[in-house]
Amino acid sequence: MRVFVTGASGWIGSATVDELLAAGHEVTGLARSDAPAAALEAKGARVRRGDLDDLASIRAGAEAAEAVIHLANKHDFSNPAVSAAAERAAVQTIGDALAGTGRPFLLASGVAGLTPGRPAREDDPSPYHGPDSPRGGSENLALEFVDRGVHTVSLRFAPTVHGAGDHGFIAVIAAVAREKGVSGYPGDGTSRWAAVHRSDAARLVALGLAKAPAGARLHAVAEEGIPSRDIAEAIGRAFGLPVTSIAPNDVQGHFGWIGTFFSMDLAATSTVTRELLGWTPTGPTLIEDLDAGAYSARPAS
Numbered sequence: 001m002r003v004f005v006t007g008a009s010g011w012i013g014s015a016t017v018d019e020l021l022a023a024g025h026e027v028t029g030l031a032r033s034d035a036p037a038a039a040l041e042a043k044g045a046r047v048r049r050g051d052l053d054d055l056a057s058i059r060a061g062a063e064a065a066e067a068v069i070h071l072a073n074k075h076d077f078s079n080p081a082v083s084a085a086a087e088r089a090a091v092q093t094i095g096d097a098l099a100g101t102g103r104p105f106l107l108a109s110g111v112a113g114l115t116p117g118r119p120a121r122e123d124d125p126s127p128y129h130g131p132d133s134p135r136g137g138s139e140n141l142a143l144e145f146v147d148r149g150v151h152t153v154s155l156r157f158a159p160t161v162h163g164a165g166d167h168g169f170i171a172v173i174a175a176v177a178r179e180k181g182v183s184g185y186p187g188d189g190t191s192r193w194a195a196v197h198r199s200d201a202a203r204l205v206a207l208g209l210a211k212a213p214a215g216a217r218l219h220a221v222a223e224e225g226i227p228s229r230d231i232a233e234a235i236g237r238a239f240g241l242p243v244t245s246i247a248p249n250d251v252q253g254h255f256g257w258i259g260t261f262f263s264m265d266l267a268a269t270s271t272v273t274r275e276l277l278g279w280t281p282t283g284p285t286l287i288e289d290l291d292a293g294a295y296s297a298r299p300a301s
């Protein structure tokens with residue numbers, strides 16, 4: 001299949017491109033600068049040069065493809081409205097381009113805020129609608145295109161897609177620990193995060209492209225929920241730092257923007273996804289990765 005991948009140079013995207021190429025797909029990756037473009041070409045993918053804001057390029061890439069996997073995100077966590085607006089515009093553009101074709105449109109999403117107080121399941125719809133909601137309400141917007149003849153599949157990634165080289169949330173928390181000289185956890189440390197290893201997440205994306213029905217919400221979740229205290233203790237072990245509770249009122253000051261996420265209970269199950277796709281995660285757990293030094297090689301930039 002000719003697959004157009006946005007975010008093809010990213011943490012999840014680059015592993016996904018490898019999976020797709022290995023499965024025999026012809027991949028075109030969106031790249032906005034020379035280095036990612038060269039990396040894509042070196043592994044045998046094609047390149048479409050363009051920025052997420054260049055909607056004409058996104059549209060042309062989608063129209064030329066037999067499937068679209070949208071993994072790009074601006075990730076401006078200090079100004080999430082910017083990322084959300086770009087995300088919504090890209091999803092609208094891809095949906096419009098694929099309308100009436102029946103072609104697969106897989107897009108990245110998450111589990112934050114879906115079901116406060118209990119682990120999120122695949123049959124839990126996102127409460128986020130409209131441009132002012134988290135991620136610009138992109139999951140629901142994309143799923144609305146099912147009625148317009150698009151084979152939409154939402155990829156709900158665990159809040160940590162971990163592994164050596166990760167620059168995501170766990171790397172940021174580890175960087176805060178190193179900077180402050182103490183590995184903190186919010187409050188009583190019982191807020192939990194679901195987790196998945198990058199290799200399992202990328203394999204799930206490829207399986208989702210091959211097998212998921214239109215309208216599916218897939219959970220890229222290997223571990224249902226790891227308490228923040230366990231995460232902080234593993235970071236403390238990795239860097240030889242003391243571990244301590246950070247009082248709820250001090251969380252923002254201590255952690256910065258990541259404190260909001262680290263305080264949230266972001267547990268999720270993946271029973272439906274595993275049964276639907278025959279997907280079994282095999283990668284290391286988050287704590288195994290931390291204990292093996294996956295986050296010790298270099299601090300997050």
Ligand SMILES: NC(=O)c1ccc[n+]([C@@H]2O[C@H](COP(=O)([O-])OP(=O)(O)OC[C@H]3O[C@@H](n4cnc5c(N)ncnc54)[C@H](OP(=O)(O)O)[C@@H]3O)[C@@H](O)[C@H]2O)c1
Pocket residue numbers: 006007008009010011012013030031032033036050051052053071072073074075108109110157158159160161162168169
């Ligand atoms: N990693 C996680 O733990 C996690 C968890 C839940 C959800 N997700 C979601 O999964 C998706 C992929 O995440 P990731 O961790 O792979 O992200 P990432 O490593 O930060 O990669 C982001 C990708 O988006 C591209 N990008 C950023 N701004 C762009 C722009 N203006 N125009 C074009 N491309 C742009 C980047 O390209 P450059 O190489 O040019 O910068 C890169 O390829 C995102 O939607 C993310 O929110 C990730």
